[in-house]
Amino acid sequence: MRNEPNITPAQVSEHGLTASEYKTIxxxxxxxxxxxxxxxxxxxxxxxxxxxxxxxxxKTLPTEAPWVICGPGENAGxxxxxxxxxxxxxxxxxxxxxxxxxxxxxxxxVGGILRDVFTMGARPIANMNALRFGAPEDxxxxxxxxxxxxxxxxxxNCVGVPTVGGEVNFDASYNGNILVNAMTVGLADVxxxxxxxAAGIGNPVVYVGxxxxxxGIHGATMASAEFDDATEEKRxxxxxxxxxxxxxxxxxxxxxxxxxxxxxxxDMGAAGLTCSSVEMADxxxxxxxxxxxxxxQRETGMTSYExxxxxxQERMLMVLRPGSEGTARAIFDKWQLDFAVVGQVTDTxxxxxxxxxxxxxDIPVRPLVDESPEYERPWVKTPPPAPLPPVAAPMxxxxxxxxxxxxxxxxxxxxxxxxxDNSVMADTVRKPGGDAAIVRIHGSNRGLAITTDCTPRYxxxxxxxxxxQAVAExxxxxxxxxxxxxxxxxxLNFGNPERPETMGQLVGCIQGVGEACAALDFPVVSGNVSxxxxxxxxxxxxxxxIGGIGVLDDLDRHADLALRRNDDILIxxxxxxxxxxxxxxxxxxxxxxDGPPPTVDLLTERRNGDFVRGLIAxxxxxxxxxxxxxxxxxxxxxxxxxxxxxxxxxxxxxxxxWFGEDQGRYVLAVPARVAEVILxxxxxxxxxxxxxxxxxxxxxxxxxxxxxxxxxxxxxxxxWLPDYMANS
Amino acid sequence: MKASVxxxxxxxxxxxxxxxxxxxxxxxxxxxxHGDSEMAKTDLIVLPGGFSYxxxxxxxxxxxxxxxxxxxxxxAESGVAVLGICNGFQVLLEAGLLPGALLSNAxxxxxxxxxxxxxxxxxxxxxxxxxxxxxxxxxxxxHDGQYFAAPGTLAELHQRDxxxxxxCGKSAGADNPQFSPPFNPNGSIDDIAGIFNDRKxxxxxxxHPERAADPLHGGTDGCGLLDSLVAALS
Numbered sequence: 001m002r003n004e005p006n007i008t009p010a011q012v013s014e015h016g017l018t019a020s021e022y023k024t025i026x027x028x029x030x031x032x033x034x035x036x037x038x039x040x041x042x043x044x045x046x047x048x049x050x051x052x053x054x055x056x057x058x059k060t061l062p063t064e065a066p067w068v069i070c071g072p073g074e075n076a077g078x079x080x081x082x083x084x085x086x087x088x089x090x091x092x093x094x095x096x097x098x099x100x101x102x103x104x105x106x107x108x109x110v111g112g113i114l115r116d117v118f119t120m121g122a123r124p125i126a127n128m129n130a131l132r133f134g135a136p137e138d139x140x141x142x143x144x145x146x147x148x149x150x151x152x153x154x155x156x157n158c159v160g161v162p163t164v165g166g167e168v169n170f171d172a173s174y175n176g177n178i179l180v181n182a183m184t185v186g187l188a189d190v191x192x193x194x195x196x197x198a199a200g201i202g203n204p205v206v207y208v209g210x211x212x213x214x215x216g217i218h219g220a221t222m223a224s225a226e227f228d229d230a231t232e233e234k235r236x237x238x239x240x241x242x243x244x245x246x247x248x249x250x251x252x253x254x255x256x257x258x259x260x261x262x263x264x265x266x267d268m269g270a271a272g273l274t275c276s277s278v279e280m281a282d283x284x285x286x287x288x289x290x291x292x293x294x295x296x297q298r299e300t301g302m303t304s305y306e307x308x309x310x311x312x313q314e315r316m317l318m319v320l321r322p323g324s325e326g327t328a329r330a331i332f333d334k335w336q337l338d339f340a341v342v343g344q345v346t347d348t349x350x351x352x353x354x355x356x357x358x359x360x361x362d363i364p365v366r367p368l369v370d371e372s373p374e375y376e377r378p379w380v381k382t383p384p385p386a387p388l389p390p391v392a393a394p395m396x397x398x399x400x401x402x403x404x405x406x407x408x409x410x411x412x413x414x415x416x417x418x419x420x421d422n423s424v425m426a427d428t429v430r431k432p433g434g435d436a437a438i439v440r441i442h443g444s445n446r447g448l449a450i451t452t453d454c455t456p457r458y459x460x461x462x463x464x465x466x467x468x469q470a471v472a473e474x475x476x477x478x479x480x481x482x483x484x485x486x487x488x489x490x491x492l493n494f495g496n497p498e499r500p501e502t503m504g505q506l507v508g509c510i511q512g513v514g515e516a517c518a519a520l521d522f523p524v525v526s527g528n529v530s531x532x533x534x535x536x537x538x539x540x541x542x543x544x545x546i547g548g549i550g551v552l553d554d555l556d557r558h559a560d561l562a563l564r565r566n567d568d569i570l571i572x573x574x575x576x577x578x579x580x581x582x583x584x585x586x587x588x589x590x591x592x593x594d595g596p597p598p599t600v601d602l603l604t605e606r607r608n609g610d611f612v613r614g615l616i617a618x619x620x621x622x623x624x625x626x627x628x629x630x631x632x633x634x635x636x637x638x639x640x641x642x643x644x645x646x647x648x649x650x651x652x653x654x655x656x657x658w659f660g661e662d663q664g665r666y667v668l669a670v671p672a673r674v675a676e677v678i679l680x681x682x683x684x685x686x687x688x689x690x691x692x693x694x695x696x697x698x699x700x701x702x703x704x705x706x707x708x709x710x711x712x713x714x715x716x717x718x719x720w721l722p723d724y725m726a727n728s
Numbered sequence: 729m730k731a732s733v734x735x736x737x738x739x740x741x742x743x744x745x746x747x748x749x750x751x752x753x754x755x756x757x758x759x760x761x762h763g764d765s766e767m768a769k770t771d772l773i774v775l776p777g778g779f780s781y782x783x784x785x786x787x788x789x790x791x792x793x794x795x796x797x798x799x800x801x802x803x804a805e806s807g808v809a810v811l812g813i814c815n816g817f818q819v820l821l822e823a824g825l826l827p828g829a830l831l832s833n834a835x836x837x838x839x840x841x842x843x844x845x846x847x848x849x850x851x852x853x854x855x856x857x858x859x860x861x862x863x864x865x866x867x868x869x870x871h872d873g874q875y876f877a878a879p880g881t882l883a884e885l886h887q888r889d890x891x892x893x894x895x896c897g898k899s900a901g902a903d904n905p906q907f908s909p910p911f912n913p914n915g916s917i918d919d920i921a922g923i924f925n926d927r928k929x930x931x932x933x934x935x936h937p938e939r940a941a942d943p944l945h946g947g948t949d950g951c952g953l954l955d956s957l958v959a960a961l962s
Contacts, residue, residue: 153838157869158779160740244738244782336737419838421869423939424777426744440944555944 004034011035015042016225021373028367036305036353037361041368043218043271043309044278047531050372053497054529057510061524062517067486068525069190075116075267076186077525078193079487081551085441086190087448088122091130091183091491091547093530097238098180099227102147107155107241109182111313114159115267118250119316121194121257122186125425126439127156129166129182130452130491130545134175136408136724141170144178146725151241152182153419158243159250162428163420164437167452167545170408176227176535181491183547185450187441194257196266196276198284198319198345203263205277205288205343206325208332209249209315212273213298215239216311226496227535245314245337252335253316261324268315274308276317278351282369284319290343292355304353304360319345379503385461388581388595393655398700398708400589400659401633402716407588410630411720433642434560435480435626438552447552449483455629456541458597461582463505467512467544468600472663473628474548475520479609480626480666482558482616483550485520490527490546495539497531505542506531513544519602522548559616561625563643566696568623569675570647572632574608574665575688578656584630585659598663605664611687612666615678623669632692633658635667637700641714646697646707653703669695729962732758732770734800736791736819741777741938745813748938749774752954762794771961772809773800775816777869777936787830787872788818797823809853809961810930814870817922817932826925826932827885828877833870834915840869842947843913845893845921845935852928853960855892857952863896864949866935868913873934875916875923885923892922892931 012022015038025033025041033041043049051058063071069086070078076090094109114124129152134141145168156163161184198205216239256262264284266276273295281288292304298312320328325341332339346352351368353361394400404410417432429447430438436451453473459466471488478485490513495502517523533540552558580586581595615621623643627635633649640647651657670678675691682689699707731749735742742759749757760767762780767773781790791797797819804810804825812820820826833839842865847858858864877885885891895912896919912919914934922933937950 150837157838157840157871158738158740158782160778242782244779244784247738247740247779418841421838421840423840423867423869423936423945424740424744426741426747426939426942426945429944 007032007038011038015039016046017042021045024371028364028371034361036308037363039305039309040274040361040363043274044368045372049271049275051529052373053375053377053531054492054506055374056376057507060510061514063523063525065487065521065523068523069193071525072527074195075119077487077489078120079525080190081448083444083446084190086188086193087185087549088117088120088188089183089185089489089547089549090116090526091181091489091545092116092528093491093493094180094182095177095493095530095533098148099144099178101238102144103151103154104238104240106148106151106180108239108313109180110152110155111241111243111246112269113182113184114161114246115269117184117186118253119194119265119267120188121192122188123254124161124184124186125427126185126437126450127161127163127183128450128452128547129163130454131166131168132174132179132543133170134178135172136170138172138175142725148180149416149419155241155243157421159247160424162422162424164422164428164439164450165432168413168416171456171541173538173541176538177533177540179493179540179543181545183452183489185448185549192257194262194265196264196280196283198264198280198286200263200319201286201345201347203319203322203345204325204341205290205345206318206320206328207295207315207340207342208318209337210242210245210312211296211298211338212307212310212315213312214302214306214310217306217309226532239311239313241313248335248337249314249316252332252337256328256331259327261320261328263319263321265316265318268317270311272309272311273317278365278368280317280319281351281365287346287348287350287352287365288343289346290353292353292360294340294342296338296340304355308353377497377503378500379507380500382463382504382508385596391580391586391590391655394589397633397655397658398702398705400585401637402708404584404588404630404634405637405713406716406720408720410584410634412718413721414718415721415725429555430481430560435477436483438481438558440555445555447555447558449478449481449550449552451477452545452547453477454543454545456543457582457593459505459509459542459544461597463508463542464512465597465600466542467509468516468602469597469663470544470546471513471516471520471522472600472602472605474546475522476609476626478548478550479613480624481560482613483552484613485522485548485550487523487525488517488546488548490524490544492527492529493533493540493543493545494531495534502539509542509544516600516602520606557617557619559622559624561639561642562623563639563645563669563695564623565671567672568669568695569672569691570693570695571668571670571675571678572665572690572692573612573668573682573687575662576657576660576665577662578654578660579662580656580660583659583661585655598661600663608664608687611682611685620674620678621668621670625667627665627667629661631659631661637713639667639669640700640710641717644710645695646699646710647693647695648701649693650703651692729753729772729958730758730770731772731774732760732767733774733776734760734762734796736762736780736794738780738782739776739778741813741936745774745776745938748941749954752951752958760796762791762796765795765799767796767799770808772811772957773803775812775819777814777816780815780819788815788822791819792822801825804930807929809957811854812932813936814934817934818872820930820932825930826923827881828875830872831874831876832872833874838871839913840867841913842867843935844896844898844911846896848891848894849889852924854931854953854956856960857956865947866937866940866950868935870934873914873916875920877917882918888926890924890926891920892924893933894919895921
């Protein structure tokens, strides 16, 4: 081991390690670490890589179902979708870097999640994203939104994977910490899935992709701390993406995967070469010997510390079968990518690096992973919200509708999704703007439905209900297009877990998520936790973003929200109690954010959803929309605008009826004779169902009042975001 | 008919056009690697959409200088039909097979949406299945699709009937009065969406016919272009 100066307490703390964590390191090594070793421990034990605050609670989530092939713990989750195919998917946060440098932060977020999916043998077929920004009035919001959207598009469009949907929300709590959660779904053969456990003593460890540079060093540690006034100085920790190289890397890896050369493969994401090596070695119960000098480097004079901690993008690590290096090298040469044998698998159980012939680090693998801290952090349960005081109806319902359709959270996202290529790969069946996106499973008449959901204001008021609601809404959105929901990925974004109140939000949300997953047979198969989304002690709203996927066995039988026939009957399914607590109506028209969020009754949710899915599968329903933010009248208006067709609606003169956000509800539009049958079936199956109107014309009319033309509705709905962005 | 699709590093619509062509032809479509310098006999060469060479330097500039392009230019000069879609259109301009240039969109943003285009000349191998004046709905997805040509070139394009498609409103007549974004998505001069060479054997266009070639795409207006080629070249 090379002699280096002693580690000082200041260095320990600069690496984000506590004194007691450092003591554990001394015990593991039975000596003092050198600087490279300290760096390796610090990234491996960062919140981002070790999940030290959340692990205890994550273990409580349901992760199994007969169709789950691989749950959490690998690069992404894998579910069997029938016909010998598997869907591989995950959502991941790239919050901290995107705030510092929005274009590159968002772009590399997309790049990272793509790699998590194709590293398992899947061709990526769809991208989604869940984005949350500060208040529109905040000085930075416009710049961050423009940069993030351009970055998401710039990467995904170039790689040639369609971005088929997502969410964009605004809230002042995100002023200092935006959320960029990116999701990728890929398609693989069930018998050609690749895992990361290294095996075969003496097998070559191979590095492919881009060269290693000095970018992104300590990205994982940066993403595990709060922001302060010096945040700008963290810009060098943000990585720079090259989607062109990623595209070549996808093609080269998939080409190599068609051979039998690969034993194990893992992308280099957070904590780069360190984390990928350690995880591969640990899962295989083996050691790794790396020759740092063989790592392709973009710059000269890089230290072992820099090489091991760089988060340069578009890199992969593989263990190959002996003798297959030639085949593999030829493929990577063809795609003009770097290829280097950088080490070998050993039976020592140690992670060893050499540079210029000398050992520069030597750490036992198992304790590096197993001895990582796990905290059962103190937490307090979020107090239940006070009941909602009476709500006065401030204005005419139609005026309220127009106000809501043009508010930042409900206005059209066209300005965003037109910057994303949503139709490349020529398998996009339902584009952004509906309940769930649908992509065809290439070469078949089956499809995958994909959605992302979360209502953070519900989670703040009642984390447990909010967590359950996020899962239920994802399940409902998949159901609304006719898909059979299969599994979710969760991206848990919270503030500082060292505060018991924040930890209480995390615990409550995880409990709610778990309860809904269990009740809906909708397990968690992958996920990511992003903590310390906090600036000057101001935390974000608790935001457990849920990405859900479902399968459609026959694409000829699916639904979307666009009205398509005159004189269809509009049917409201599910119970309407007029729940206005935490609704958009309260916030938008009465500037109030009080009361409890709507309760999610999971049994009812399931019964209503199964009923709707049955109607779509039997071909009785092709027009369906789920009810969420804004309630019934907003949903009806969205259906009218999407189908370019008006409607006459009838119902009680009560804002709770038109704008309440009760859960487990859908609106259907069906021909009159089908409506009769459906109402009868609903009664038999104890699903509340109510005729609320009829389609036709070019305006929306409520209780024979003054109609609003579709053109006027559309102006309200479409104008806000482009006007806001143009107004810089 | 024998069709060949050139695959550049960064092409990402190569499979899409392969599938659509295979459906129109009812037979295989040959994929040709950019690094090859020879190509089997073919009746149609397609330069697909994507981000060849990452759009670095200038869209299409590096691809236009790849080994296979010498062969593509030679075949084009001998009269073999060449179709360039999106990035392929950019490559055709950089290779000098079509006149003019494609600039960044007027809005300076990537734009992906369905647009309406009007068929300006139906007397070509690419468009014989359409009527002149017919309006098609086909998606665009690009950042650099603003067609530009100097006044003299533009006059020649008009004079020689080289304009293939122009962006237009929903119907051949007036634009739809309801809310719709400007029908020209990128600020192209004269609303030009696609052009031919003088002999009408080379076509470059920004919209993606292969993404409007299946009922599940929500429209099949792009099939006419591929079916026209099959009818003309078989």
